[in-house]
Amino acid sequence: DVKVTQSSRYLVKRTGEKVFLECVQDMDHENMFWYRQDPGLGLRLIYFSYDVKMKEKGDIPEGYSVSREKKERFSLILESASTNQTSMYLCASSLSSEYSYEQYFGPGTRLTVT
Amino acid sequence: AQSVSQHNHHVILSEAASLELGCNYSYGGTVNLFWYVQYPGQHLQLLLKYFSGDPLVKGIKGFEAEFIKSKFSFNLRKPSVQWSDTAEYFCAVNANTGRRALTFGSGTRLQVQP
Numbered sequence: 001d002v003k004v005t006q007s008s009r010y011l012v013k014r015t016g017e018k019v020f021l022e023c024v025q026d027m028d029h030e031n032m033f034w035y036r037q038d039p040g041l042g043l044r045l046i047y048f049s050y051d052v053k054m055k056e057k058g059d060i061p062e063g064y065s066v067s068r069e070k071k072e073r074f075s076l077i078l079e080s081a082s083t084n085q086t087s088m089y090l091c092a093s094s095l096s097s098e099y100s101y102e103q104y105f106g107p108g109t110r111l112t113v114t
Numbered sequence: 115a116q117s118v119s120q121h122n123h124h125v126i127l128s129e130a131a132s133l134e135l136g137c138n139y140s141y142g143g144t145v146n147l148f149w150y151v152q153y154p155g156q157h158l159q160l161l162l163k164y165f166s167g168d169p170l171v172k173g174i175k176g177f178e179a180e181f182i183k184s185k186f187s188f189n190l191r192k193p194s195v196q197w198s199d200t201a202e203y204f205c206a207v208n209a210n211t212g213r214r215a216l217t218f219g220s221g222t223r224l225q226v227q228p
Contacts, residue, residue: 004157031214040123042204042220050214058215090158094214101146101208103216105158 003027004106006091012112019078021109023091030096032074033103034058034066037088049074050096081113116141116209120219127195128227135190135222137179137205147188148206148216149179158204164188175199200226 007022025032031050035043035058045058047066055066063085067075074093078085088110092103117140127133139145149161162173169181179190188205202223206216 033215035218040220042118042120043206043218045215045217048215092158096214101214101216102148102160102163105150107157 004091004093004104006089006106006109008109009107010110010112012114013078013081014114015082017078017081017113019081019111019113021076021078021089021091021111023074023076023093023106024072025074025091025093025104026072027093027104028071029093029104030071031094031103032068033092033094034064034074034076035090035092036060037090037108043090046076078111081111083113085111086113087111116207116217118205118207118217118219120203120205120222122222123220124223124225126225126227129197130194131226133190133192133195133199133224135203135205135224137188137190137219138186139188139205139207139217140186141207141209142186143209146208147179147181148208149173149177149188149190150204150206150218151201152204153201161190161203195224195226197226197228200224 004025033048034046049055049068065077091106094103119138147164150158152158164171172178204221205219
């Protein structure tokens with residue numbers, strides 16, 4: 001079974017803090033993704049990565065950056081946290097096959113910025 | 115840009131009632147389609163997926179979905195729901211343009227009353 005783990009289930013940070021969210025997958029997947037999930041808005045793509053040191057902006061990248069130094073690890077960074085970044089953050093991974101875009105999700109990190 | 119619409123935001127059913135959740139997407143080319151489910155307190159997991167072939171797709175736990183290309187729809191159905199189906203359901207699409215990310219709908223919260 002594919003396992004995607006996220007470093008924290010719950011996180012509380014103050015406005016202006018730098019925040020790191022970590023994600024690790026154990027199935028050698030090439031692709032990794034960060035989404036945020038908000039009520040009534042579904043999942044919105046922040047950033048994704050096709051390979052180590054590769055990254056691409058998703059639909060809402062403002063205020064975020066990412067790092068992928070190792071294939072299994074994909075980090076989301078909030079450079080200066082703001083209250084409107086309070087949300088559930090989901091990490092996902094997938095294979096690089098054109099026949100399979102199925103994504104496997106982690107449990108999520110609920111971030112509160114006060 | 116592709117988009118996904120789920121028109122039912124909150125559905126309340128009694129046990130044994132039939133379920134149909136709507137999903138429409140905006141891309142005119144070849145698509146890969148997914149339904150994900152998020153049970154309370156759990157991570158997103160795949161219910162079913164469509165890539166090609168038979169437009170009627172069967173998934174786990176008795177769910178099925180029908181791809182109707184002319185209507186740009188991929189509605190989720192279940193003949194008889196159970197209390198354990200209470201969850202949030204997300205439709206997602208990949209437009210097969212080489213972008214490996216999924217675009218998600220806003221989700222439908224299903225509440226099944228015993």
